[in-house]
Amino acid sequence: xxxxxxxxxxxxxxxxxxxxxxxxxxxxxxxxxxxxxxxxxxxxxxxxxxxxxxxxxxxxxxxxxxxxxxxxxxxxxxxxxxxxxxxxxxxxxxxxxxxxxxxxxxxxxxxxxxxxxxxxxxxxxxxxxxxxxxxxxxxxxxxxxxxxxxxxxxxxxxxxxxxxxxxxxxxxxxxxxxxxxxxxxxxxxxxxxxxxxxxxxxxxxxxxxxxxxxxxxxxxxx
Ligand code: CA
Numbered sequence: 001x002x003x004x005x006x007x008x009x010x011x012x013x014x015x016x017x018x019x020x021x022x023x024x025x026x027x028x029x030x031x032x033x034x035x036x037x038x039x040x041x042x043x044x045x046x047x048x049x050x051x052x053x054x055x056x057x058x059x060x061x062x063x064x065x066x067x068x069x070x071x072x073x074x075x076x077x078x079x080x081x082x083x084x085x086x087x088x089x090x091x092x093x094x095x096x097x098x099x100x101x102x103x104x105x106x107x108x109x110x111x112x113x114x115x116x117x118x119x120x121x122x123x124x125x126x127x128x129x130x131x132x133x134x135x136x137x138x139x140x141x142x143x144x145x146x147x148x149x150x151x152x153x154x155x156x157x158x159x160x161x162x163x164x165x166x167x168x169x170x171x172x173x174x175x176x177x178x179x180x181x182x183x184x185x186x187x188x189x190x191x192x193x194x195x196x197x198x199x200x201x202x203x204x205x206x207x208x209x210x211x212x213x214x215x216x217x218x219x220x221x222x
Contacts, residue, residue, distance in 0.1 A: 001116055001126070001137060001160070002026040002044070002178060006036030006059065007051040007078065016049075019105050024138050025112070026157075028181075033057030043071045044178040046116045046164060049108070050095070051078045060093045067094035074115035078103070128163045131207045131221050135163050144205055151201070154179055158194050162209065162219040171216040191217075 003020065007013050008031050017027045028045070030036035033054035040048055040062060052059040063075050077098040097111055128135045134143040140156035141148040151159070157179050161170060172191055180186045195217060199209055208222045 001046045002028070002157075003047045003049060003112060003116075004028050004030065004036070004039050004045040005049045006030045006033070006040070006054065006062065007049070008032060008054055009051075016105065016108070019109065020112075023109055025109075033059070033062060037062045037065060039182075040066050040073065041069065041071065042174060042177055043073065044161075044170075044174045045073055047112050048073050048075045049078065049112065050075055053080065063094045076108075076111055076115060128160065130163045130166050130219060132205050133163075133202065133207050135159055142201060144201070149201070152197075155194050155197055158191075159198055162217065166219050169212050169216050169218045175216065 001024075003025060005013055005016055005027055007016075007029075010031060013029045013031065017029060020027045028039060030039050033056040036050065036054065036059075037057055039045075040050075050059040050062060054062075059077055063077070066073070066075075074097075075095045077093070077095045078101055079098055080101050096115055099108055099111060126136065126138050128137070132144070135141070135156070136143065136148070137156065137160050139148075140151050140153055142151050142156075142159065143149075158175065161175065161178055175191050176184065176186050179191075195209055195211075202208060206222050208220055210218050210220050212218060
């Protein structure tokens with residue numbers, strides 16, 4: 001699971017990053033609205049934690065813009081009591097949940113986990129199931145016919161991305177950004193190596209990773 005936190009209080013973001021990492025949840029941070037919007041538009045996160053009062057672009061603006069663009073990433077808004085108006089409460093903005101500051105970090109982690117449960121995914125104890133395979137991200141374990149096999153982290157992260165949203169094509173850019181971070185200059189060949197390994201593992205299953213030429217990859221029933 002990988003989340004984006006957009007919040008301008010640097011100390012808070014550092015603390016949250018530490019706590020989420022302890023829960024084996026990867027975190028990317030943006031400390032202003034502009035950067036937050038740029039990252040949110042990449043559509044590579046499982047959940048976005050979004051402060052409302054931000055420099056440059058407000059959290060409400062960000063959620064409105066990404067929803068207009070068809071990005072469905074679940075959003076939890078962070079709000080101070082004095083900005084808690086009907087707009088947020090009604091969740092008209094397109095957000096899925098909100099939390100009033102100051103909040104207990106345990107509560108935020110629980111809400112993020114709850115929002116991370118996607119429609120097409122059975123997400124019990126962080127287990128993704130699709131067709132005849134399953135994946136446990138916490139231990140990087142692929143489950144085929146009841147047998148758990150530990151796989152390398154990058155391979156697991158790639159599989160998690162695909163299996164968390166079956167039916168969605170992920171572009172090579174999205175995969176590179178999510179697996180290696182935004183400042184990396186990883187070659188696309190690297191993705192192909194991991195795709196190749198995953199395909200080998202799935203050879204005997206009813207599930208395949210399909211290449212959409214010129215676009216990217218999608219997980220499908222064979
Ligand atoms: Ca703020």
